[in-house]
Amino acid sequence: MAAPYDLKDDSVVVIIGSGAGGGTLGNELAQKGIDVVILEAGARHEYDDFINDEWDSFGQLAWVDKRTTSGDWRVAKDFPNLPAWIVKSVGGSTTHWAGASLRFQDHEFEALTHYGKVKGANLLDWPITLAELEPYYAKAEDKMGVTRTNNIEGLPGNNNFKVLKAGADKLGYKECNTGHMAINSAERDDRMSCQQTGFCFQGCKWGAKWSTLYTEIPKGEKTGKLEVRPNSMVQKIEHDKSGKVTGVLYVDKDGKQQLQKARIVAVAGNSIESPRLLLNSASSMFPDGLGNSSGQVGRNYMRHTTGSVYAVFEKPVHMYRGTTMAGIIRDEAKHDPSRGFVGGYEMETLSLGIPFLAAFLDPGAWGRSFTSALDQYVNMAGMWIVGEDMPQEDNRITLHKDEKDKYGLPIANVNFSDHPNDKAMRDHAYKQGQDLYKAVGAVRTFPTPPYPSTHNLGTNRMSEKAKDGVVNKNGQSHDIKNLFIADGSQFTTGGAENPTLTIVSLAIRQADYIAQEMAAKTI
Amino acid sequence: MVTIFNRKPDRDESGPSGKGISRRDLLKSGGSASLGAILIISGSSIIHPKFAWGLETTNLDPQTMATLIQMARDVYPHDQVPDRFYAIAVKPYDAKAGEDPKTKKLVVDGVADLDKRAGKGGYLGLGWEEDRLAILRKIEDTPFFQTIRGGLVTGLYNQKDLWPIFGYEGESFSKGGYIARGFSDIEWL
Numbered sequence: 001m002a003a004p005y006d007l008k009d010d011s012v013v014v015i016i017g018s019g020a021g022g023g024t025l026g027n028e029l030a031q032k033g034i035d036v037v038i039l040e041a042g043a044r045h046e047y048d049d050f051i052n053d054e055w056d057s058f059g060q061l062a063w064v065d066k067r068t069t070s071g072d073w074r075v076a077k078d079f080p081n082l083p084a085w086i087v088k089s090v091g092g093s094t095t096h097w098a099g100a101s102l103r104f105q106d107h108e109f110e111a112l113t114h115y116g117k118v119k120g121a122n123l124l125d126w127p128i129t130l131a132e133l134e135p136y137y138a139k140a141e142d143k144m145g146v147t148r149t150n151n152i153e154g155l156p157g158n159n160n161f162k163v164l165k166a167g168a169d170k171l172g173y174k175e176c177n178t179g180h181m182a183i184n185s186a187e188r189d190d191r192m193s194c195q196q197t198g199f200c201f202q203g204c205k206w207g208a209k210w211s212t213l214y215t216e217i218p219k220g221e222k223t224g225k226l227e228v229r230p231n232s233m234v235q236k237i238e239h240d241k242s243g244k245v246t247g248v249l250y251v252d253k254d255g256k257q258q259l260q261k262a263r264i265v266a267v268a269g270n271s272i273e274s275p276r277l278l279l280n281s282a283s284s285m286f287p288d289g290l291g292n293s294s295g296q297v298g299r300n301y302m303r304h305t306t307g308s309v310y311a312v313f314e315k316p317v318h319m320y321r322g323t324t325m326a327g328i329i330r331d332e333a334k335h336d337p338s339r340g341f342v343g344g345y346e347m348e349t350l351s352l353g354i355p356f357l358a359a360f361l362d363p364g365a366w367g368r369s370f371t372s373a374l375d376q377y378v379n380m381a382g383m384w385i386v387g388e389d390m391p392q393e394d395n396r397i398t399l400h401k402d403e404k405d406k407y408g409l410p411i412a413n414v415n416f417s418d419h420p421n422d423k424a425m426r427d428h429a430y431k432q433g434q435d436l437y438k439a440v441g442a443v444r445t446f447p448t449p450p451y452p453s454t455h456n457l458g459t460n461r462m463s464e465k466a467k468d469g470v471v472n473k474n475g476q477s478h479d480i481k482n483l484f485i486a487d488g489s490q491f492t493t494g495g496a497e498n499p500t501l502t503i504v505s506l507a508i509r510q511a512d513y514i515a516q517e518m519a520a521k522t523i
Numbered sequence: 524m525v526t527i528f529n530r531k532p533d534r535d536e537s538g539p540s541g542k543g544i545s546r547r548d549l550l551k552s553g554g555s556a557s558l559g560a561i562l563i564i565s566g567s568s569i570i571h572p573k574f575a576w577g578l579e580t581t582n583l584d585p586q587t588m589a590t591l592i593q594m595a596r597d598v599y600p601h602d603q604v605p606d607r608f609y610a611i612a613v614k615p616y617d618a619k620a621g622e623d624p625k626t627k628k629l630v631v632d633g634v635a636d637l638d639k640r641a642g643k644g645g646y647l648g649l650g651w652e653e654d655r656l657a658i659l660r661k662i663e664d665t666p667f668f669q670t671i672r673g674g675l676v677t678g679l680y681n682q683k684d685l686w687p688i689f690g691y692e693g694e695s696f697s698k699g700g701y702i703a704r705g706f707s708d709i710e711w712l
Contacts, residue, residue, distance in 0.1 A: 052693070052695060052696045055677060156706075157707060158701075158707050159707055159708065159709040162712055163712065194700075194702075195701075195702045196702040196706040197695050197696055198695055198700070198701060198706075199696070205696045316690075316709075317709060318690075318705065318708075318709075320692070321692075321695075321706040322700075322701050322706035322707070353686075353691055354685075354686050354689050354691040355681045358676055359676050359680075366599060366663075367598070367600070367656065368600055371599050371600050377689045377690055440712065
């Protein structure tokens, strides 16, 4: 068969979501000649539709369907209905991401082994190792055109990076450069090079930054084996008496409910929507939700230990010019418990424009202490901290008891509280970040609280044993053989690294597995 | 949409045009009340004589609007930012007050409370910012304060015309990004 596919065609693989996981998996399967339907909740905006304006772009791309929050994290107070800053659009959050593409470190796949039991944390080793994933990391880096791999030059450093680098040198950090970025430093893969426009988060209007929107998806479509249906919000996954999934119910672009039959279903709706869908798919046979015999669906929600440090200098920086995430320091990414916490963190430049800085520098703050910081905008530099946070069972996505979406299904609540290890890490990073900027003459520094989560992880985690998690090492449900998870919700632990490269690598690997099992007729 | 209207500077007193009211007409009419040294209120309008803009209200008393403008400046004070931007930021409350009685009550009662706490002369009569801040700190957990403050985050800072005052250059795609326009021009390091 060739795309488009009939609703009754039960030979297709249905993928829910078109971001790093879903978009990649869809293309990889299509390249192997497998029939794929991707259902994407958002609209299709091509890259020349993107908007160089923070709030207008947010209105175009962000997932703003209502969610609720609880727990002691500050996001629950400042942005009670916006726990995550992710995307509802074809390409998913690969339209919005900054492009940092880092491999996990060896020990991060074995967090329990290396960190030992941490009180209050639900640590577990991944059922795969770095060695097993390395060939797929290599494929992903080539696919995405990651700088400093495959003989691709690093990006040039902008002003914000130069400040970071000068501070890193003063502090004696050794691993500081313009990063491993899935942003073209020269033309590659029919995409042009970075023009230092400064709106990476708003979607790259040049297409220089890798996104499934204009790489994986059109490549898959070109095979005739991939159909992407935008504006298709999946409500429920259906199954038969044997417990195999058989199709998905979704609301189409015209607001009509449809049932798409499927041979295999892969869920890639990011770590809030994916568990919500499994929980909303509860049936008499699976009263706690699909794939949830372990009770771990929705649990172990991780968001990385984040925070930002902004600093004001006596002279201009113009941090907003050029690549948003323009460089990185990796010296603190190691596991060194002598610092008072397990795991590590990365320091990466970051910049916000005036509208977002006003919203995120110190949410809720007012008066001259706050406004005098914005007055120094031109003289400001900034970095983002991203580190490994502890999986905790009660940090979780649940279905709201009362509130429903416009289709009548319970919305998601996101409960999150920092683990003491998260706090210790953040405090360490705040100090290092502020010391770094002071070392190059900062007159004022701002330890800025975490933004709504961009790295949402862990809510359908991989585990060796079925009782410890939701999926196996191939992202396949422990309970339902033809149900897969293809996004960051399958992460067993978070690592210190930005997750996209790992999500893409896992999706490439998963495509091989699905194709192999389909050929063997086990699924 | 915000209906802030611009007039020619007040040294050009050629009379009203469009929705504007000239300062001379205003003064001649005798219906003006001077608030501080900045804004003049007349009928349904607030006039800024020096910087030549005005704002017409339909649902809120112009004095209430003038107080909101001062409050907005007190919440997010930027001395280099003209009043016009604060007026644009709070102007939507006038329209909202017409659509939603709850919003109207929130704003009217909130401003009345500010005036009451300020005593004789009201909130606008308090000459020192610090005296006004003392009042705002007492009410900062109220829905009124949080609504006004929260609205300002986008209402004020998302005005494109405001960004150059902070040195933020905004959209850059149409200019080819910064690759040839100073993305790495730092010299003082």
